[in-house]
Amino acid sequence: MALNRKIAYINLSNGEIEIAPIPLEMRKLYLGGRGMDMYLLYNHTKQGIDPLGPDNVLLVSAGVLVGTLASASARTHVAAKSPLTGFVGSTNMGGFFAPELRWAGFDHLVIKGKAKKPVYLWINDGEIEIRDASHIWGQGVFDTQENIRQELGDEEVKVMCCGPAGENLVRFANVMTGLKNAGGRSGLGAVMGSKNLKAIAVRGTMDIAIKHPEQALEYDEQMINKVNRTKFAQIMQKWGTMFIYGVTNSTGLIRCQNFQLNQLVGGDIECEHIEEVSFGTEGCFGCVIHCRHKYIIKEGPYAGVYAQGPEYTSQGAFGMEVGCNNFNTILVGNHLVNTYGLDTLETGSMIAWAMELYEKGILTDEDTDGLKLEWGNDEAVIEMVHRIAERKGLGDILAEGPLRAAEKIGKDSLKYNIQVKGMSNLHSDERPTPALALGIATGSRGSDHLRSRPAIDLYHLPEPVLRKIYSNPTPYDGPLTSNYTDYEGKPRQVQWHEMVYEAVDCLGVCKYHTIFLSPNLLSFEEFCKLLYYNTGIEMSPQEIWEVADRAYTVERLFNIREGLTREHDWLVDRYFDEPTPVGLPVARGKKLDREKFKKMIDEYYGLHGWDENGVPRPETLEKLGLDKEPSHKL
């Protein structure tokens, strides 16, 4: 049954493997997935360890509802201390790896140490083996998976792996499964590479018993019909996440040329272009939104290559951020990062930053080995992807991430970089949107549009609708406004979304089936029922909120232990000093107000039960049962 999945502790240094049950008590505190991983991260690491050293722990998990009738129940969570930021490293990906891990009998993997030479894990129906990976070291993401399947003689084996970028310890290398399912942020691919762990292969034929099968089937059908009926789902099914570009670009909510503009004027990279190259869409396990296109590149040196996507993030990374206006560059860039195993977001943002430095003369032709890093130079952008993945020339410096690269380049370079806690921001421009700005400033893993983005703030929902959402399942009677340029009421929105996304990540369901992008979709009420029908666990919406609150507070404790202070919950000066130059009147001439932002941070801390330095108060820790952490229960 869903709750009898095991946890495995694997020591790559000495080859020891220990398998244990996950106590129900722990399930009730953290459920599973990201929540449990955050507890494990805090308990299995010591302060100040090197993220690329053997003492870092790599955590891989399937959420507690993965592989059950919870609509898109496909998500894998991966965590470690981040080599990019030194804070919480946490990332999430779709596809088919997590369900297979569960059918193989496991929910959590705790991987420590470092193998003497490249290895991969083979997990099969309750058994774990460490196998030689020397012959696949150096291979691209997809080739790795195909070769492992061939070696094991089973086409149904699912594999998650790092690519050459992870092997080269690029600090924003990702972990991947399938052609394009990426755990992109915080550099977990480099953690895999640093452990000589090339891949994890899994195959399972074990039952996951559904506690109340008839009701689960009934409710699942209701949920997927609910999702399918929304306008949002219908648009996503057709265009994928790139549909977001239409509204955000015409409004002026997009970073263009790093941070110089907030709109790509005269842009020709709309999502409709995908129709020219796509031959269908694909979906993750159990999903009705199937948001990724299957396409074949038609132009240039990569013509004939089959890839999947691209996402809104790649549209930014290889489009607006670098001043490029060529859809083919996006198609190629997406394919390359998915082959090298690089975070598309970080890659694009680092190249965009380098381009601004080049424009300002901080980087010269000597630094770039003659490469013209000029806005819109498609070939240069693609070339830089190679150089970052292979750590060549300037690529070797950029591979270190914003803070270390800025230190190496020196001069005034850091102030041009759009990052929080050392992690780059998405190509969204939050100057007109205080709620979204607060979200990226406070997100536990750095600048992050997924930790707490109250995306529905952009929909101008009427106050009664907002009141209904944000006063449940815990009470709130402070202000709320429909206007996304306001500061009032936004701290509550950010906190609320932190909780719901943490809950979603504990369950292992895809955010696109939830209130993330549509106010009518799954939230705490629905999570309760999904949990009950599939696993038998009875939890009220408030209790699920409490699990999320507990897990998120553990993330805060981890960060504080690693040196986080209030100063880290802030944005670079450009957000406050440079007004947006273009866009619709609602978005033009906007910059953030330091005083108002400070007040939002204060209120945000207050809502969490943290003191003025963002440290959880003793009574908050007691309420959540965290006063004796680390407790080493698992």
Place this chain on the structure above:
Amino acid sequence: MQKILLVDSEKCTGCRACEMVCSVKHEGVSNPTRSRIHVIKWEAEGFALPMICQQCESPPCMAVCPKDAISRDEELGRVAVDYDLCIGCKMCVAACPFGGMGIDTVARRVVKCDLCDGDPTCVRFCQMEALQYVPASTLNLRKKRDAGRKFAELMSRFA
């Protein structure tokens, strides 16, 4: 009019929800290994094909069964296994050219699609309509219409 379970692979997004709901419906568990339907994928080519029992008119499985445990149910248009007679010799598994007969090592018997007694669960959950349960007459007329539409589009360009 007899209904047929129609597979339209072009509409399949490879989500495998059908596999999960089939195993839950029949066995109360989520376990594709015990499902009667499987989506076979060619990941490098981006192709997904749901494969099920073809409910043959002259089933090879029925022909090889030493205990006459397999028969055709004309009302539902399906091929069914009588577990009171079946000895689990698995000759039917070997005989089927489509992999339509599977082996369930937990329930310790051979398993195949039974069309959920006339209300296929996989069809119910396939949002893409890659799986449809339609009258036999509709089946090829629908395909003719889809193909004809492409032809008509082409013709209109030259009209």
